[in-house]
Amino acid sequence: MPKQSIIELKDVVKEYRLGKTIVRALRGVSLEIKRGDFAIVVGPSGSGKSTLLHMMGALDRPTSGKVFIAGKDIGLLDDWSLAMLRRKTIGFVFQTFNLVPTLNTLENVMLPLEPTGIDEIEKIKRAKELLKLVGLEHRMLHKPMELSGGERQRVAIARALINNPEIVLADEPTGNLDTKTGLQIIEAMRKLNVEEKKTFVIVTHDLSLLKYGNRHIYIRDGLIEKIR
């Protein structure tokens, strides 16, 4: 049985207006991400990788073309529905971790649940489980400042998983880490992909990460170069 696609882009164009000039970040991209994929998107800086990831994560709507996430056409959704889609289906991991400096590890992980009605005990239980999964159960009450880069990125991964999303999107997750720590992070994600059956899309300009992915998407100047 062929794997179902969970993200689908059709002729996606994304333009940004910078004063009078128009920047075409994506110039007609079509691709499919299937359930359970561990997809790596590579391309040089400025090639449109982040823009592509934002499309796949329902953070933005395309200028033209269609983006389907879990069967939903995001061009037809209002802001609230996009937020709900992100809450239920997508987890984001960023290059700069984006943790809240005043909150401890546990609180940072629980942050996406803050506006939901889930009760505190359940939130803490889930967050603790995830911190165990990423190997940070001994760092729960530390503030981000007290953690290493690799630890911070693990906190961010746990945060991305707190809503139990089907898809995890990572934008240069190893970009601010040394090679060894970077590999540990990718391996941690790979483990979640296998054990928790999460779909991963990882954006990077580091070609050495390609070997971890089952699908390789090459992007250049806003166009797909090749997909393997």
Added chain:
Amino acid sequence: MLKLAFLNLFRRKSRTFLAVVGIVIGIGAVIALNAVVDGIYNEIDTIIGSFQAIMVMEKGSMDQTLSKLDESLRAKIESVQGVRVVVPEVWILPQTVEGRTLTLSQSSIPATIYGVDISAYRKLRGNGWVGELEKGEMLNSNDKYAVLIGKSLADNMHKFIGSSIKINGQKFRVKGIVSSESELLGNLIIMNIDTAREIGGFPKDKVSSFYVEVIDPAEDRKVAEKINFALGSEVEANTASDFSKTFAGVIKNFRLVALAIALISAFVAAIGILNTMLMSVMERYKEIGTLKATGWTNANIMQMILYESTFIGIIGGILGILFGTALSLCIPAFGIPTLIKLESVLYAFLFAFFVGVVAGLYPAYRASKLDPVEAMRGA
């Protein structure tokens, strides 16, 4: 969310502090001003409430010391139905007491000479303006150079029963000390009406006013109207409730001034909060973008920012109430009465809360409308 918003306030302590100070000063000033207005109102209301009678004065005179009537009117008033006793009285501000000129600035409540027809006064059921005799004896009609003095005056000038006191150069013996519910009557110098006329240079056949006791206090308004009707246009008979009304009208203006100051300070405080919150939102672009990426809705973001600004309002409100209360407790040391009413405190609190909410609206709106992609690129 509440806890998160609360913690966010402590990320830039000095800036939050400044916004809070704005509210504290505003609310403090409002509480203190209201306490002064309420204090003065209460003080004067007590005096008005302590006389259950009708005051007959010259029409249009601001108070008794500026009023002058013919004593011959007494018979006319006595013949009005429902009138029990008519007491002729003279109110004079003394030129000197113990050789010193008493001006308004020396004491917030000036000493006042109250010359009263003693034989008429003694027929009253109540104490009239004189108050309760605390020590010594009541005056007799033949006590020419004897006085009763108010308790505050006695305390301030260290006078006892039998002491002598010089008023407008004339020596008097203190025969009694009287106390009254009101501070403002604590500086009365009570003497025979003829003596008062003599040392005050007041015409012999004139009085300042008449104090009229009615047979049935419930009928005071009716009797006052009858007196007005009987005596015609130069005279005005007022009951306690009439005075209350006039006075309430005057006090209303003070309240308006207090309100205006409240509004101005609210405006200033609101600008402070607005500025703090806008800066705070700008600093947290990336964080807000991240929250949106993790599924926070625009409304969630808006809620968080509004909670933060409302917290500033609430904290400022509580501290402002403490500050204002402390001020109100200090002000009486300068001779100005104050009264802190629970309702002013409640209103002040609601006001601070409201300012916090309103000042947060725009920053919250800005934050909620942030484009998450832009927000994260910017960092």
